[in-house]
Amino acid sequence: MATLADVARRAGVSAATVSRIVNGSPKIVSDELRERVLRAVQELQYVPNAHAQLLARSHRTTVGVIVHDVSDPYFAEITRGLQRVAAEQGRLVIICNSYRDPDRELEYVELLRAQQVEAIILAGSGYHDQAFTKALNAKLSAYLATGGRVSVVGRHKVAGDAVMPANEEGGYLIGSAVFEAGHRHVGVVAAPKRLTTTTDRLAGLRRAAREHRRTLPARHIEYASFDRDGGAAATEALLDADPRLTAIVALNDSMAIGALSVLRARGLTVPDDVSVVGFDDMPIARDVTPALTTVRLPLVEIGARAIGLALDAQQPNPRVEEVAATLVHRESLAAPRE
Amino acid sequence: MATLADVARRAGVSAATVSRIVNGSPKIVSDELRERVLRAVQELQYVPNAHAQLLARSHRTTVGVIVHDVSDPYFAEITRGLQRVAAEQGRLVIICNSYRDPDRELEYVELLRAQQVEAIILAGSGYHDQAFTKALNAKLSAYLATGGRVSVVGRHKVAGDAVMPANEEGGYLIGSAVFEAGHRHVGVVAAPKRLTTTTDRLAGLRRAAREHRRTLPARHIEYASFDRDGGAAATEALLDADPRLTAIVALNDSMAIGALSVLRARGLTVPDDVSVVGFDDMPIARDVTPALTTVRLPLVEIGARAIGLALDAQQPNPRVEEVAATLVHRESLAAPRE
DNA sequence: AAGCACAGGGAAAGGGCTTTCCTTGTAGCC
DNA sequence: GGCTACAAGGAAAGCCCTTTCCCTGTGCTT
Numbered sequence: 164m165a166t167l168a169d170v171a172r173r174a175g176v177s178a179a180t181v182s183r184i185v186n187g188s189p190k191i192v193s194d195e196l197r198e199r200v201l202r203a204v205q206e207l208q209y210v211p212n213a214h215a216q217l218l219a220r221s222h223r224t225t226v227g228v229i230v231h232d233v234s235d236p237y238f239a240e241i242t243r244g245l246q247r248v249a250a251e252q253g254r255l256v257i258i259c260n261s262y263r264d265p266d267r268e269l270e271y272v273e274l275l276r277a278q279q280v281e282a283i284i285l286a287g288s289g290y291h292d293q294a295f296t297k298a299l300n301a302k303l304s305a306y307l308a309t310g311g312r313v314s315v316v317g318r319h320k321v322a323g324d325a326v327m328p329a330n331e332e333g334g335y336l337i338g339s340a341v342f343e344a345g346h347r348h349v350g351v352v353a354a355p356k357r358l359t360t361t362t363d364r365l366a367g368l369r370r371a372a373r374e375h376r377r378t379l380p381a382r383h384i385e386y387a388s389f390d391r392d393g394g395a396a397a398t399e400a401l402l403d404a405d406p407r408l409t410a411i412v413a414l415n416d417s418m419a420i421g422a423l424s425v426l427r428a429r430g431l432t433v434p435d436d437v438s439v440v441g442f443d444d445m446p447i448a449r450d451v452t453p454a455l456t457t458v459r460l461p462l463v464e465i466g467a468r469a470i471g472l473a474l475d476a477q478q479p480n481p482r483v484e485e486v487a488a489t490l491v492h493r494e495s496l497a498a499p500r501e
Numbered sequence: 502m503a504t505l506a507d508v509a510r511r512a513g514v515s516a517a518t519v520s521r522i523v524n525g526s527p528k529i530v531s532d533e534l535r536e537r538v539l540r541a542v543q544e545l546q547y548v549p550n551a552h553a554q555l556l557a558r559s560h561r562t563t564v565g566v567i568v569h570d571v572s573d574p575y576f577a578e579i580t581r582g583l584q585r586v587a588a589e590q591g592r593l594v595i596i597c598n599s600y601r602d603p604d605r606e607l608e609y610v611e612l613l614r615a616q617q618v619e620a621i622i623l624a625g626s627g628y629h630d631q632a633f634t635k636a637l638n639a640k641l642s643a644y645l646a647t648g649g650r651v652s653v654v655g656r657h658k659v660a661g662d663a664v665m666p667a668n669e670e671g672g673y674l675i676g677s678a679v680f681e682a683g684h685r686h687v688g689v690v691a692a693p694k695r696l697t698t699t700t701d702r703l704a705g706l707r708r709a710a711r712e713h714r715r716t717l718p719a720r721h722i723e724y725a726s727f728d729r730d731g732g733a734a735a736t737e738a739l740l741d742a743d744p745r746l747t748a749i750v751a752l753n754d755s756m757a758i759g760a761l762s763v764l765r766a767r768g769l770t771v772p773d774d775v776s777v778v779g780f781d782d783m784p785i786a787r788d789v790t791p792a793l794t795t796v797r798l799p800l801v802e803i804g805a806r807a808i809g810l811a812l813d814a815q816q817p818n819p820r821v822e823e824v825a826a827t828l829v830h831r832e833s834l835a836a837p838r839e
Numbered sequence: 840a841a842g843c844a845c846a847g848g849g850a851a852a853g854g855g856c857t858t859t860c861c862t863t864g865t866a867g868c869c
Numbered sequence: 870g871g872c873t874a875c876a877a878g879g880a881a882a883g884c885c886c887t888t889t890c891c892c893t894g895t896g897c898t899t
Contacts, residue, residue: 164617164647166885177849182887191846208643213615214552215885218854234581239572255612258571258596260584263525274593277551279502280793305546309502410587420788427790450679450758452790500518504855515879520857529876553855556884 171501174203191270202453210417217279225255227275231263231287231479235390236445237462241286241316244466252474254281256410262289263358263389271436272302282312282473286466287359289318296320314473316465319359324472326465330360333458334367337412337440340456340490342375344498346410346438348402351379352418353390361386364414364442381409386441387418394418398425409437409499415439416448419455423495432498444491460488503545512541524551527783530673555617563593564620564811565573565613569601573728575800579654580806590812592619600623601696603633610640620650620811624697624804627656628667632659641734649828652811655695660812664803666776667726668698672705675750675778678794678828680713682836684748684776687740689717692727699724702752702780708731709797721746725756732756734764747775747837754779754786761833772835791832798826809814 166497167185171178176196183190203209208479217223228245230238242258249256257278259271275283283306290296302315303322313323317330341349348400354361365384372379385400387393394413398421401408411426413419419441423433431437433453441448444459465486474484505523509516516532521528522538541547555561566583567577580596581601587594595616597609597682606623612623620642627634641651651661679687679703692699703722710717725731725739732751736759739746749764751757757779761771769775771791773825779786782797803824 164614167887168885178886179849179851179888180847183848188888193847198850208640210614211609212556212617212885213612213853214555214617216887217552218856219885219887221854221887223861233571234577237574237579243572250810260708273548274551275523276548277503277554279550279552302546308546391788402568409528420785446729447758447785450762451788500879505857506855516856517858517879517881518877521878524857526858528878531877534878550855553884554857556886557855557857558884559857 164211164212167209167211169207170200170203170209173207173458174199176200184208188235202457219220223279223281223424224253225257226280226282226284226473227257227259227260227271227278227280228269228284228286229261229268229275232260233258235417236447237443238286240445240462241466241469244463244468245284246466247463248467248470248474253358254474263287265290265292265299269295269298272306276302276306280311280469282314282470283323284314284316284469284473285317285318285321286469288354288358289321289435291357291359291362295415312473312476313479314469316469317360319320322481324469326469326472326486327483327487328460328465329488330363331367331370333371333460334364335371336367336488337442337456337458338368338371339374340492340496341410341438342371342377343413343442344410344438344496346499347377347384348405348407349377349379349410349412350393350398350405350408351384352401352411352413352422353384353386354393354414354418356386358389361414368412389415389418391417391421391424395425398422402429410496411437411439413439413441416443416455416457418446419457419495420447420451423451427477434495435500438499440496446490449493456493456496457491458488459491461486502550503547503721505547505549507545508538508541508547511537511545512537513540513826523547526556529617530549535662544674548830561617561619562591563595563616563618564622565595565597565616566622566624567597567602567606567609567613569625570598571596573718573786574757575781576624578783578800579804579807580804582801583622583808584804585688586805586808586812589671592808592812595662600626603628603630603637606638607633607636609645610637614640614649615657618649620652620808621660621661622652622654622807622811624654624807626692626696629695629697629700650811650814652807654807655698660819662807662819664807664824665808665821666798666803666824669705669708671780671798672702672707673709674705674828675780675794675796676706676709677712678830678834679750679778680709680715682748682776682834684837685715686745687715687721687744687750688715688736688743688746688747690732690735690739690749690751690760691722691724692731692752692756696727699752704749716727723814727753727756729755729759729762732759733763734759736760740767748834749775749777751777751779754781754783755795757795757833758785758789761789761793761796772833773838776834778834786829787831794834795829796826797829800823 171181261268385397387397411422441455441457444457448455509519602632725734725735779793781793782795786793
């Protein structure tokens with residue numbers, strides 16, 4: 164690779180001059196030199212070494228994002244909002260997929276620290292795991308202590324600013340809708356217990372149940388992986404355990420789609436035989452048949468706000484922004500048959 | 502941030518020793534010093550500056566990927582395969598979204614070069630644009646000339662190794678299926694003309710038409726953006742132009758889903774009134790109603806092979822690997838009504 | 840003509856790390 | 870006892886860039 168020095172030599176000027184021209188420094192350089200340098204840059208196809216620049220400059224300009232999996236629409240949306248703001252503010256984004264592995268998450272925090280990022284954004288459910296939370300906080304605190312910025316999406320008890328999607332509230336909304344429709348035998352297709360998102364959404368569901376004088380017995384809750392196939396498996400289990408179920412509440416839309424597919428395979432129609440509801444309002448939710456009743460979280464906005472907090476280096480005292488959830492009525496929820 | 506020097510000072514050793522211990526160098530270091538250094542690392546929460554390391558070391562360890570949009574399932578799958586291999590080989594991946602903007606693509610090539618990546622992988626359709634192709638090749642050649650590696654997915658006439666999904670063949674397969682089912686009035690929901698993927702798939706479709714002594718008149722081809730809403734818009738236009746259509750061929754699954762939604766809104770049932778076929782076999786294709794007949798491309802494998810070629814620095818003479826497409830029969834395609 | 844300000848350019852000091860090459864000290868050998 | 874050999878650690882050069890500080894020369898002012 165051609166270096167600054169190569170360009171300087173070819174143009175017959177000093178390295179300082181090349182640097183000034185390439186970076187558009189305010190210092191005035193004569194047109195003649197400028198032209199010579201630009202020609203040399205062209206001829207050598209010179210591109211500055213970003214790492215050397217980072218070392219020489221003081222200000223950082225990259226932010227890191229740790230998500231469970233960008234190819235999951237939930238995170239894709241959050242990331243989109245985030246990228247938009249990053250682009251507006253001239254920041255580069257490094258995306259890391261933890262695939263819901265806490266250890267990998269810890270590693271990524273280190274990696275991002277090593278990359279000298281200006282801010283770290285953690286999106287996605289936290290874990291019910293004392294040891295992990297402690298380790299994570301230790302690493303984040305060390306980062307914060309050296310001027311790093313941290314913001315998290317939907318995590319409790321983590322250092323840094325936070326954007327909190329109303330998971331409990333959303334669970335309550337969808338639960339209320341289901342119980343108000345008159346369902347008595349409700350199965351829940353839940354994500355793994357160790358995720359805080361699971362427990363938050365379940366808590367809202369339980370609150371709705373209490374208000375309607377219903378309960379959610381343990382055998383009506385099935386935990387599985389947080390994706391389409393997990394949803395399918397959990398639905399099978401639920402249906403086998405209690406064929407009287409008239410409604411399935413899935414803790415996200417992917418799982419709801421899995422549920423839909425199992426019901427179809429069993430010859431049960433939705434919502435006539437069994438209602439299904441989802442959570443998140445992913446884009447595909449309106450295109451499945453029947454269209455999913457679900458809870459909408461403004462994911463793009465959530466992403467944008469998370470990075471907004473991180474880049475807006477105000478008081479270091481953690482700020483918390485709540486983001487409301489709204490119910491989206493579509494066809495997959497109806498009253499149970501008599 | 503604590504630096505190597507800080508650690509060295511605290512442990513009372515030289516920087517060289519710290520570096521050796523932190524990086525696990527083969528050079529022998531006494532247990533006593535090792536312990537002192539590790540303690541200092543702990544206490545200071547030291548993390549090596551990755552940029553300084555990159556500058557000092559010679560070998561690169563990061564690869565860059567330029568895709569149209571990771572949140573698009575097509576690229577999400579490719580990226581997944583790619584990441585898997587990258588992780589296995591201890592490489593970090595930087596993902597860049599060009600959002601189908603050729604200029605942005607060019608910029609990203611520069612950026613990745615600046616980041617000193619070991620390889621650049623370009624995935625996603627090329628453009629019918631002489632000037633752009635020339636500019637891109639110039640940049641890539643400069644990069645190749647300095648020891649960089651390049652591999653592309655589905656692009657013609659670009660420097661570097663290539664993995665070529667059988668787009669023409671896929672178009673032919675799906676076209677044959679449609680014509681063999683007996684359809685005479687076939688509408689095509691196409692992506693923008695300037696994408697080579699569009700023309701490749703259309704070419705296959707045309708070949709199938711010729712073999713069945715049919716034609717694809719221009720008014721039966723509607724170009725729109727390569728996503729769900731584009732597919733919906735194009736379907737509206739097609740149906741308005743010729744209500745006799747009995748089949749809609751969409752050039753990817755997202756567009757097919759848009760078509761499905763328009764047909765449903767117009768009270769037409771699929772496949773009884775109108776058949777719909779897609780392309781790519783995205784995961785959701787089997788979960789929509791009716792399940793989509795489509796062409797399967799092994800996207801995860803394609804991603805894996807692309808990075809495989811890039812990292813396997815053999816002869817510099819460009820290698821080209823073809824990847825076959827297969828037809829996936831599901832419910833959305835049937836014979837036309839009499 | 841002496842003095843000044845300033846435009847225009849270069850030298851050189853970092854920035855944090857790796858790695859080669861040296862130095863020192865000890866063990867092993869005849 | 871004098872030699873070599875090697876283990877263990879340090880000094881310092883170098884990776885590529887930015888930026889401060891300094892130098893030179895020109896054009897003005899009095």
